[in-house]
Amino acid sequence: MCKSCDQKSERLTRDGKSRRDFLRSGTIAAAAATPLAASVMNGSASAQTSGPADLSASNVQAWAAFDENGSFAPHTIPRRAAGAKDVVIDIMYSSICHSDIHTYKGDWGPANFPLVPGHEIVGRVVGVGADVVKFREGDIAGVGTIVDSCGECMNCKADREQNCLNGTTFTYGSPDKHLGGVTYGGYSKKIVVDEDYVLRIPPGMDLAGVAPMLCAGITTFSPIVHWDLKPGERFGVIGMGGLGHLAVKFAAAKGAEVVVFTTSEDKLEDAKAFGAKEAYLWSDEQAMASQMASFDLMLATVPVAFQMQQFLSMLKLDKTLVNVGALFPIEGAHGMMMGFGRQSLAGSMTGGIAETQRVIDFAERHGISAEYELITPDQIGEACKKVVNKQARYRYVIDMTSA
Incomplete structure (x- = not known):
């Protein structure tokens, strides 16, 4: 990227293209252009030869807060069967955001317990619905603060899903349109999300270091x-x-x-x-x-x-x-x-999907990673206390592969 291009004002979409077209073309171009992406696709191809991915509904291991004191413990949650446009992701890393702490403490309103937080999620795609075009099995993908919106209001059409006039579905604690109850976040082993709300992670990035990009x-x-x-x-x-x-x-x-x-x-x-x-x-x-x-x-x-x-x-x-x-x-x-x-x-608060993809790409282009300390799921409660006490340097990232 030349200096003059890099200094241009950031834009939400390319001229003449919708956000979905922009993200779709970016994914395909990245996959075709990089050796690492090719190796990921080769791994995906070999995985697919062993049989189709399991797209059925499942019960998943998670870690939930059960009270306002942040008493975290293992908990089992449901994940829906993957629909035609859904992506199934095995979660590798999920970082702790202060929003998670505000939520279980009830700072922004009563929490729905048991609460499974986490909206800074990076993982590997292990299944895709029949109509998915942005991802294939083996890709690395991210999920941020938003997992659904109406897609039809003027804010959604302006790539401002976080301001959906008919109600944004946030990654955790929002009414779940598919299963009822509330949505569950990334302090878990797996998540199922519509491809329009899944982010492309460029090859070669520090995956634990990119997780905080998805909210912070x-x-x-x-x-x-x-x-x-x-x-x-x-x-x-x-x-x-x-x-x-x-x-x-x-x-x-x-x-x-x-x-x-x-x-x-x-x-x-x-x-x-x-x-x-x-x-x-x-x-x-x-x-x-x-x-x-x-x-x-x-x-x-x-x-x-x-x-x-x-x-x-x-x-x-x-x-x-x-x-x-x-x-x-x-x-x-x-x-x-x-x-x-x-x-x-x-x-200001979070951004829409296109702008979130833009910050990931900006970070990749400039070699930017969050500063973090890896923890295991059994350390979540103690890490949250350290965040409150200003002891984090600078993000705690939960290694879900260690569970």
């Missing part, structure tokens, strides 16, 4: 694209955990001047290693004061509510702070001060 990655990448961060612009990242460290890497890859604000002293050097030019502690009053009116765009990734005005005051005139972390009532934003600088406080 798209959540931080989407505002960088939407607010059109340009090379040389000054970009502030507030909080550097599972989301923030990827925001640093993406913005640095786009040529922005990245500045990190953290409450953890041991993350200052990490921030610079990830591509930040500067990194400061919130408690450093002199450093904080020196940043006033200096940023073109800021991204808040902190997962709890906090006083935002000190960061809003760091924006230049007419610039924006985007909140993707604290999905609670906003604290400390002062209307008069925002009005004086005509600054904007905006919100």
Whole structure:
């Protein structure tokens, strides 16, 4: 990718092509062009000679939270029989997102227990329905935050399935249109998903490192694209955990001047290693004061509510702070001060399927991987506690192949 192409504004679809056509053609091209993909297809072909894949309904081993304290234990869940457009995936890696913790704690509303979280999923395709065109057995695929939507409303047609006007089906905790009850996520051994909601993982990527791209990655990448961060612009990242460290890497890859604000002293050097030019502690009053009116765009990734005005005051005139972390009532934003600088406080969350594919491809092109620690399923509960205590560096990824 040449520098001039890489600096062009990201677009959701190619001119004249739907999202599904774009993803379908990208999958076929990638499979035809790479030796590794060819070897995967050879493995797939040999697997197919041993007999057709089992597409029937099944009971699957999973790990579920049974209460608001995050008491995880083995649990058996149903997976539907694969329909004509469904992809059956043996899950290899599923990473822990703070959203999983918010959900079982009931921070966003009552949880449906037993709860099987997980929406950062990477695995191997072991079966495909008769009408599937994007994948074949043996391919590596990903599943993010969305597994279904109406496909017909204006938001879905604009590749904004996360904003489906008739109700997005999220990967876990949403009403299950097929089996009834609620959807179950990636803390499990297998998942069945319509191909339109499955992501292509380019050959050669670190599969455990790509899993966090499917929520943390798209959540931080989407505002960088939407607010059109340009090379040389000054970009502030507030909080550097599972989301923030990827925001640093993406913005640095786009040529922005990245500045990190953290409450953890041991993350200052990490921030610079990830591509930040500067990194400061919130408690450093002199450093904080020196940043006033200096940023073109800021991204808040902190997962709890906090006083935002000190960061809003760091924006230049007419610039924006985007909140993707604290999905609670906003604290400390002062209307008069925002009005004086005509600054904007905006919100963003996950992205649609096409944009999620785009962040995966961007990460592959720039050699970006999440920083992670592999754990086994029996360590999920303890890892969640460490996330809450800010001990993760920077994502816990569950190795489902070890179960």
